[in-house]
Amino acid sequence: MAILETRGLEKRFGGIIAAQNVSLAIEKGARHALIGPNGAGKTTVINLLTGVLKPTAGTILLEGRDITALEPHQRVALGMARTFQINQLFPDLTPLEHIGLAVSERLGSGGDWWRLVGSKSQVTEEIVEIIERFRLADVMHLRTAILPYGKQRLLEIAVAFACRPHVLLLDEPAAGVPEAERHELLATIEALPAEVTVLLIEHDMDLVFSFADRISVLVNGTLFVDGAPEEVARDPRVKAVYLGEEADA
Amino acid sequence: MGPVADDVSSYLKRRARWSPFEIAFWVFAFASIWLFPGKHLILTETAILALFALSLDLILGYAGIISLGQAAFFGLAGYCAGLLAKYGLVTEPVLALLVSGVAAAILGFVTSFLVLRGSDLTRLMVTLGVSLMLGELANRFSDITGGADGLQGVEVEPILGRFRFDMFGHNGYTYSLIVLFVCFLIVRRIVYSPFGLSLRAIKGNALRSAAVGIPVKWRLVAIYTIAAFFAGIAGALLTQTTAFCSLDVLSLDRSADLLLVLIIGGTGYLYGGLIGAVIYKFLQDWIATLTPQYWQFWIGLVLVVIVLIGRERFESWITAIRLGLARFASRLISRPATLGAGEGP
Numbered sequence: 001m002a003i004l005e006t007r008g009l010e011k012r013f014g015g016i017i018a019a020q021n022v023s024l025a026i027e028k029g030a031r032h033a034l035i036g037p038n039g040a041g042k043t044t045v046i047n048l049l050t051g052v053l054k055p056t057a058g059t060i061l062l063e064g065r066d067i068t069a070l071e072p073h074q075r076v077a078l079g080m081a082r083t084f085q086i087n088q089l090f091p092d093l094t095p096l097e098h099i100g101l102a103v104s105e106r107l108g109s110g111g112d113w114w115r116l117v118g119s120k121s122q123v124t125e126e127i128v129e130i131i132e133r134f135r136l137a138d139v140m141h142l143r144t145a146i147l148p149y150g151k152q153r154l155l156e157i158a159v160a161f162a163c164r165p166h167v168l169l170l171d172e173p174a175a176g177v178p179e180a181e182r183h184e185l186l187a188t189i190e191a192l193p194a195e196v197t198v199l200l201i202e203h204d205m206d207l208v209f210s211f212a213d214r215i216s217v218l219v220n221g222t223l224f225v226d227g228a229p230e231e232v233a234r235d236p237r238v239k240a241v242y243l244g245e246e247a248d249a
Numbered sequence: 250m251g252p253v254a255d256d257v258s259s260y261l262k263r264r265a266r267w268s269p270f271e272i273a274f275w276v277f278a279f280a281s282i283w284l285f286p287g288k289h290l291i292l293t294e295t296a297i298l299a300l301f302a303l304s305l306d307l308i309l310g311y312a313g314i315i316s317l318g319q320a321a322f323f324g325l326a327g328y329c330a331g332l333l334a335k336y337g338l339v340t341e342p343v344l345a346l347l348v349s350g351v352a353a354a355i356l357g358f359v360t361s362f363l364v365l366r367g368s369d370l371t372r373l374m375v376t377l378g379v380s381l382m383l384g385e386l387a388n389r390f391s392d393i394t395g396g397a398d399g400l401q402g403v404e405v406e407p408i409l410g411r412f413r414f415d416m417f418g419h420n421g422y423t424y425s426l427i428v429l430f431v432c433f434l435i436v437r438r439i440v441y442s443p444f445g446l447s448l449r450a451i452k453g454n455a456l457r458s459a460a461v462g463i464p465v466k467w468r469l470v471a472i473y474t475i476a477a478f479f480a481g482i483a484g485a486l487l488t489q490t491t492a493f494c495s496l497d498v499l500s501l502d503r504s505a506d507l508l509l510v511l512i513i514g515g516t517g518y519l520y521g522g523l524i525g526a527v528i529y530k531f532l533q534d535w536i537a538t539l540t541p542q543y544w545q546f547w548i549g550l551v552l553v554v555i556v557l558i559g560r561e562r563f564e565s566w567i568t569a570i571r572l573g574l575a576r577f578a579s580r581l582i583s584r585p586a587t588l589g590a591g592e593g594p
Contacts, residue, residue: 050460076462088460090453093446096260098461101450104443105462111471113444118261121254128254137253141260163462 001064003028003197004049004080004167009058011044011221018044019221022058026167026199026214033200033212037241041221042201043085046171049199050082051075063166076105079166083156083173085201091145095136095155098144099127102162126162134158134188150181154188167197174204209233217241265441269578270571274520275430282423289422295530296425297486300432302510302522304479310516311440312472313452315369317504318376319480321360321383322353324499326481328387329353331400331494340406342489346428349485350478357477361470377501384499399495403488414490421490428486432479437519439475448472509548513555 002025009022019041026032036042047053049060051072059068067075090098100117103126104110118124131137134154139147144155153173160168170189177185186207192198202208208215208229215232217225225235232238281292301323308314326349332338339345363375387394395401407413412420439445451458451465459465488494497503506529514525532551536544 052456052459071464071466072459073462073464076460082460084457084460088454088457090450090457092453093450094260096257097446097450100261100443101447101458101463102461105447110443110447110463111468113439113442115443116262116265116438116441117443117446118258121258124254124258124261128257131257132253140257159457159461 001028002026002061003030003063004199005061006045006049007059007061009045009048009060010056011041011048011053012056017221019048019055022218022221022223024216024223024226026197029194029197031198031200031211031213033202033208033215034218035202035205035208035215036218036224040218042218043171044221045218046082046169046201049169050080073105076163076165079164080169081160081163081165081167082169083160083171085171085175087152087156089144089152089155089159091143093144094141095144095147095151095158096127096131096140098155098159099130099136099162102159103127103130106163130158130162134161135184148181150177150185153177153181153185157185157188161192161196165196167199168192169199169201171201172203173200174202174207265437269575271520273574273578274523278426278430282419282426286417286419289418291530291534293418293422293425293490294487295526296422296429297483297490298507298510298530299523299526300429300486301480301483302507302514302526303429303433303436303519304476304483305507305511306516306519306522307436307439307476307479308473309511310518310521311445311452312448312469314364314469314473315372316364316376317373317501317508318378318380319476319507320499320501320503321376321380322357322477322480323484323487323503324380324383324387325356325484326350326353327484327488327494327498328394328400329481330485330488331403332393334405334489334492335400335403341410342405342408342424346482346485346489350481353481353484354474354478357480358470358474361473364473365466365469377504380499380501380504384496384501387496387499394494394496397496399493400488401493403492403494405489405492414492418490425486425490428482432482433519433523436479440519444468444471509552512552 004024004026006022006024009019010017011019022045034042034045044053048055051070055068059066061067062075062078062080065078067078070078100123101110103123107123107126109115109120109123131140134157136151136155136158139151144152147155157170157173173189174182174185189211200208200211212229215227215229216223217232217238219241224241225232225238285292301319305316305319308316329349329352330345333345333348334340339348360379363379364372367375388396391397405414408420408424412424414421447458447463447468450463451468455465484498487498510525510529511521512525513528514521514523533544533548536547540547
């Protein structure tokens, strides 16, 4: 059974159709990639999945449960977390506080007002685990705004991972990361636990083909091709889309 | 727990530690009871303004909600405390204070849903609108509120049945200061809790906050309600210490003054409202004795100067002074420690 599924998902902004009849099925434990040229509607799909946008039509199922009407934070609680294409971090908080926020919410103590931050050992233990996994210990007490860009991208993933998602949506995780810091980031993505299902949105074809076991191609807001990497790589229509885009550019 | 875990825990808790500056601040505040007995009336006003400013700092400095209508809660609770005392409904002042605060909190909860929507500008308009409406209602129902003449015949019973409000305001000031301190302790706890951290996250980035599972809307409703409670406590204190309540508790001036206090003192570090209130009140008092008619001109000038000098430069001076004080205080503290048995560093 698919862990995350969309049926006939559609989003219109006034007269503009950003996504139309998107029916995706992501298998449990998959490394699924969603690719497509600029403006194909990839980020719209992510925003629909996570609840930032409400669809005009269609349904979204997470582990068989209809989550179409749920708020973003409720979807996180059910096991879906995301990263952002452009860093969405808290510039004045430390990486430690970032992770702490996510862990506290997941353990249901994020609304506690009578307890001091850092006084619940269950929360600190999980924070330590994540800090160590993502090798953030050396920068954990620095203001996020002053961290190198690569570390910030890493923190993007660490914060999402701290929500202990069943499904993790990575929106162009390597975008803009300088070559020198790229390796650490990709290694981290490779090392994500197998039981976590990953949906990767990416421009970088090398990354997509080395990482994904299934690829969906989105063009003009509709699903174009959906299949194993070899099939997608061979598909002449996909080549045409990408070559066409390059020819235009 | 391992060493990293201890490290994590202590880093997280570090912010909440009491600094020498804070201890010195409160020691001095309580010492003022004995140091300045002749100034108790203006000090009472200052303590009340400080508590009121603290309530605005909670929503502005920590949650990023700007408001021009905090007087609505101040005024509602002010009238509530007045009516409770006048008709003998709740005669013990501390209990009446709590009841009035809860009344303000209920209004805060109900109106919070209006404030959640929209941008800063809409929030300014909505909060202003609510307080204007309340002011007009108080004016209209003058048989209850006393209208433009104010609420007459408020007689406040002794605090806890023992301490009578005297005409020099000695007990009134001690009472106000204790209430301010207790409220401050609660606010401080809130600010350094996971809940308080989530507010700072929401202020920093609401989109990401939702994406880590924070129920943004409910957190804002909660803090708006809590802030309304403390604004209400301040309003009720004013009524109790003056045995009077008039329409100006609901005026736009009062909300606007409050923003000035926070601009002077700074937001988001708890002491902005308190320091701002002290500077504002004593500046006002000092200028008013120099030039009774035109004091607002000078207040305006001071504000323009503060903005022109720039917050950062101003804060760097304050940090320098604070560091100096901290060094001085730690030397004072370390001296007896070195005399006694060797304690840890």
